[in-house]
Amino acid sequence: MNNYLLWNSSESSILLNLQNKEKLEINTHKGKIKIENYQDLKYGNILISSTGKRFYVIPPTHKDKHSKITRKTNTFTIKDLSIILAYTSITKESLILEIGTGSAAGTIFFSNFVKKIISIDTNFYNLQNSYKNINKLNLFDNIQIILANQDNLIFKESIFDAIIIDLPEPEKYSKFCNYVLKSGGDLVFAVPNIEQVKNAREKFSKENFVYFRTVEIWLREWLMRPSYCRPHHEMQAHSMFLTFCKKINHKNI
Numbered sequence: 001m002n003n004y005l006l007w008n009s010s011e012s013s014i015l016l017n018l019q020n021k022e023k024l025e026i027n028t029h030k031g032k033i034k035i036e037n038y039q040d041l042k043y044g045n046i047l048i049s050s051t052g053k054r055f056y057v058i059p060p061t062h063k064d065k066h067s068k069i070t071r072k073t074n075t076f077t078i079k080d081l082s083i084i085l086a087y088t089s090i091t092k093e094s095l096i097l098e099i100g101t102g103s104a105a106g107t108i109f110f111s112n113f114v115k116k117i118i119s120i121d122t123n124f125y126n127l128q129n130s131y132k133n134i135n136k137l138n139l140f141d142n143i144q145i146i147l148a149n150q151d152n153l154i155f156k157e158s159i160f161d162a163i164i165i166d167l168p169e170p171e172k173y174s175k176f177c178n179y180v181l182k183s184g185g186d187l188v189f190a191v192p193n194i195e196q197v198k199n200a201r202e203k204f205s206k207e208n209f210v211y212f213r214t215v216e217i218w219l220r221e222w223l224m225r226p227s228y229c230r231p232h233h234e235m236q237a238h239s240m241f242l243t244f245c246k247k248i249n250h251k252n253i
């Protein structure tokens, strides 16, 4: 995959996704960057803009890709996405179901870590935007997006290793998740208010779900200057509560 970040500073970086070995002229507010030869785009190289500014050619991080997607819905933040990997047993062998594609911020992130992700949404326009975001990053190898809800989907019993739900009433999917999730599989739901957490936890615990954990992540970057260092004034505080649980066989025997 030909993804490049041309990085000058935290305020000035360009994400390139090249399908072909094309010549490029990129306008930035720090001058024009001309790429005459595809070899110039080797990771680690330095490109000089028309105003003499240095742009480093490096692979984009997950956060860089996340910051460049077009948002038509609320999306998972990178801090929330990261903890989902740590609090579940998701691996590169996992088949994941995502409920609520939204703008595909989660879909794109998880596709880097799993075998396959199937993502469903009931809103055609959101899926259309998601399609563009996924296509922009050239990521369709292990992503499938479907316009559907639980009433018009037919999946075999116990096929998913994990299910991630990002919509206001995740409990509406509790029976469906119980059916399509493997025993031992992870269920994750994300909601902003604690009342929603309590409600959904109660409903899921009536199905075969155990080992509930609810977390909230805050992330604070620091400003590091030669003469002073302090926390950045913009802190990522509350976005949503993430709740994790595991499916077992026949909880109520």
Ligand SMILES: C[S@@+](CC[C@H](N)C(=O)[O-])C[C@H]1O[C@@H](n2cnc3c(N)ncnc32)[C@H](O)[C@@H]1O
Pocket (backbone or CB within 6 Å): 073, 074, 075, 076, 099, 100, 101, 102, 103, 104, 105, 106, 107, 120, 121, 122, 123, 126, 148, 149, 150, 166, 167
């Ligand atoms: C907050 S957005 C998801 C954002 C996504 N996690 C992201 O990071 O880009 C919620 C999405 O759920 C979809 N949705 C709402 N109700 C749904 C349902 N019953 N089944 C499937 N999707 C639904 C909405 O259309 C919306 O796109």
